[in-house]
Amino acid sequence: MGKISAPRNNREFVEACVKSGDAVRIKQEVDWDNEAGAIVRRCCELGEAAPFMESIKDYPGFSYFGAPLSTYRRMAIALGMDPASTLPQIGAEYLKRTNSEPIAPVIVDRRDAPCKENILLGDDVDLCKLPVPLVHDGDGGRYVGTWHGVITKHPVRGDVNWGMYRQMMWDGRTMSGAVFPFSDLGKTLTDYYLPRGEGCPFATAIGLSPLAAMAACAPSPIPEPELCGMLSGEAVRLVKCETNDLEVPADAEIIIEGMILPDYKVEEGPFGEYTGYRTSPRDFRVTFRVDAITYRNNATMTISNMGVPQDEGQLLRSFSLGLELEKLLKSQGIPVTGVYMHPRSTHHMMIVGVKPTYAGIAMQIAQLAFGSKLGPWFHMVMVVDDQTDIFNWDEVYHAFCTRCNPERGIHVFKNTTGTALYPHATPHDRKYSIGSQVLFDCLWPVDWDKTNDVPTLVSFKNVYPKNIQEKVLNSWADYGFRGAKK
Amino acid sequence: MANKWEVFVMDLAELAEGKELELTIRTLNDGLHKYTYQRAKVEVSSKLDQFADSLQVRLGRGQLSDRKFSIRVIERVERLPERYR
Numbered sequence: 039m040g041k042i043s044a045p046r047n048n049r050e051f052v053e054a055c056v057k058s059g060d061a062v063r064i065k066q067e068v069d070w071d072n073e074a075g076a077i078v079r080r081c082c083e084l085g086e087a088a089p090f091m092e093s094i095k096d097y098p099g100f101s102y103f104g105a106p107l108s109t110y111r112r113m114a115i116a117l118g119m120d121p122a123s124t125l126p127q128i129g130a131e132y133l134k135r136t137n138s139e140p141i142a143p144v145i146v147d148r149r150d151a152p153c154k155e156n157i158l159l160g161d162d163v164d165l166c167k168l169p170v171p172l173v174h175d176g177d178g179g180r181y182v183g184t185w186h187g188v189i190t191k192h193p194v195r196g197d198v199n200w201g202m203y204r205q206m207m208w209d210g211r212t213m214s215g216a217v218f219p220f221s222d223l224g225k226t227l228t229d230y231y232l233p234r235g236e237g238c239p240f241a242t243a244i245g246l247s248p249l250a251a252m253a254a255c256a257p258s259p260i261p262e263p264e265l266c267g268m269l270s271g272e273a274v275r276l277v278k279c280e281t282n283d284l285e286v287p288a289d290a291e292i293i294i295e296g297m298i299l300p301d302y303k304v305e306e307g308p309f310g311e312y313t314g315y316r317t318s319p320r321d322f323r324v325t326f327r328v329d330a331i332t333y334r335n336n337a338t339m340t341i342s343n344m345g346v347p348q349d350e351g352q353l354l355r356s357f358s359l360g361l362e363l364e365k366l367l368k369s370q371g372i373p374v375t376g377v378y379m380h381p382r383s384t385h386h387m388m389i390v391g392v393k394p395t396y397a398g399i400a401m402q403i404a405q406l407a408f409g410s411k412l413g414p415w416f417h418m419v420m421v422v423d424d425q426t427d428i429f430n431w432d433e434v435y436h437a438f439c440t441r442c443n444p445e446r447g448i449h450v451f452k453n454t455t456g457t458a459l460y461p462h463a464t465p466h467d468r469k470y471s472i473g474s475q476v477l478f479d480c481l482w483p484v485d486w487d488k489t490n491d492v493p494t495l496v497s498f499k500n501v502y503p504k505n506i507q508e509k510v511l512n513s514w515a516d517y518g519f520r521g522a523k524k
Numbered sequence: 525m526a527n528k529w530e531v532f533v534m535d536l537a538e539l540a541e542g543k544e545l546e547l548t549i550r551t552l553n554d555g556l557h558k559y560t561y562q563r564a565k566v567e568v569s570s571k572l573d574q575f576a577d578s579l580q581v582r583l584g585r586g587q588l589s590d591r592k593f594s595i596r597v598i599e600r601v602e603r604l605p606e607r608y609r
């Protein structure tokens with residue numbers, strides 16, 4: 039694999055984005071109370087450059103970086119690629135890197151770890167010393183973790199998990215978060231810590247390198263420190279925590295250390311979510327007690343503002359969920375031609391292209407997709423044939439509206455795993471994370487006679503001889519048309 | 525100076541008047557600690573001049589209610605077990 043030169047930390051990433059016009063420096067003072075959130079939200083809705091806010095009311099020395107990965111251009115920059123790279127090119131690069139050899143992290147001395155430049159311990163610990171933003175008006179609290187990694191370790195297996203699980207500031211020493219029971223951390227808690235009544239050490243890292251953040255929200259089975267190494271082509275630098283045995287990215291902007299309490303819960307939410315709504319109810323959720331805060335000089339807090347499309351919750355998760363499903367289906371020998379989630383589906387619909395070589399292939403795809411670890415995050419799988427361009431919604435929508443038979447093509451899966459965040463779920467199903475899912479099979483049935491029963495697609499590309507197509511395309515302007523040559 | 529508080533409820537009936545309630549309230553006072561929570565024994569009244577502090581209310585999905593209250597914080601309640609303090 040050629041040398042990758044991806045930004046190694048958040049600062050290099052901000053610089054690269056400013057240089058390419060994909061971030062703007064905002065010099066005027068911005069209020070942490072709603073204003074910063076409103077700026078980030080509007081950037082997401084307009085597909086704007088990412089805001090780097092250099093002056094925050096009440097918090098001299100701190101800055102914000104909002105909407106870090108809410109465009110494919112910034113995703114390409116994060117991967118060290120040309121910002122103009124297309125989505126299929128970015129996807130191919132992600133698949134190449136995540137199929138390479140894992141790269142183990144290295145431990146560095148604390149003197150080489152910028153995240154140790156300032157250390158708050160004991161009575162000095164107060165989350166209010168950090169510029170924790172009120173992201174949306176009406177949220178249940180100021181959110182410390184919106185673009186970050188919660189770092190934990192399984193005490194028996196020893197495997198390390200970095201997961202992006204939102205964290206709300208309840209008071210200066212307490213955070214609460216939505217850690218779903220089917221997530222890696224959720225399983226570690228229910229499998230080990232909760233039954234024993236033991237606290238689970240955690241560290242929250244904010245202002246990660248963009249690829250570390252990408253790893254923290256990727257649904258990959260590879261442990262995130264190694265995954266981050268594979269994505270960036272070099273070992274991640276880790277340093278030991280001050281108050282527990284965990285290791286955290288040495289170049290992160292802010293680290294919060296503490297313990298997840300097994301027998302004490304405070305309220306969390308409501309919060310603006312990736313679906314574009316505030317859906318999940320306020321509830322007593324996983325509670326994090328803070329023991330230490332460390333941060334770089336002039337630390338930058340990263341902010342993702344989730345709401346209507348499109349933000350990184352939709353863009354990045356659609357990207358990685360789709361590609362991880364592609365890997366899974368290919369590992370089972372299914373002749374898929376590609377998998378794509380449109381970010382505007384708020385990562386709710388998987389579009390799978392496949393060569394329809396045998397009966398039941400769409401059902402096999404849906405069963406694998408819904409039955410996998412990825413399954414709770416989407417509730418629709420649409421399977422189209424290899425002639426349909428999965429990246430072209432016009433083609434996919436046409437295939438869906440014309441080929442999906444209401445009786446034979448729509449299959450509902452009941453009593454599956456859901457989340458409290460699904461806007462269409464009943465209040466009861468949200469409370470217990472009960473899901474339901476659906477397959478839209480848009481393939482021509484294999485038992486239809488290919489010559490006489492399968493309709494012919496009537497398109498310019500499909501019905502005219504090649505020589506006529508070429509003649510028409512080449513003469514298009516001469517005919518007098520001024521539009522794009524398609 | 526009078527304090528400003530906020531509470532989240534699913535139903536306004538949770539804010540019964542004329543008796544002591546235990547609520548999770550957050551401060552709306554300006555400053556670094558704005559929006560931090562505490563658990564407290566309180567009394568609320570729809571008469572805005574009944575108590576010195578004010579209370580505004582948000583419903584289940586963060587909608588601001590147009591009903592306003594005054595509030596008296598009787599005492600803080602610490603639910604966090606001693607061993608974690």
Ligand SMILES: Cc1cc2nc3c(=O)[nH]c(=O)nc-3n(C[C@H](O)[C@H](O)[C@H](O)COP(=O)(O)O)c2cc1C
Nearest residue numbers: 201202203204216218221222223255256257342351
């Ligand atoms: C901005 C953002 C916020 C997220 N918030 C949460 C969350 O609060 N709870 C959760 O379980 N997953 C959340 N996710 C999804 C997880 O990061 C994702 O499932 C990740 O793979 C970690 O899950 P795992 O522990 O199952 O591997 C979020 C993702 C993004 C991009």
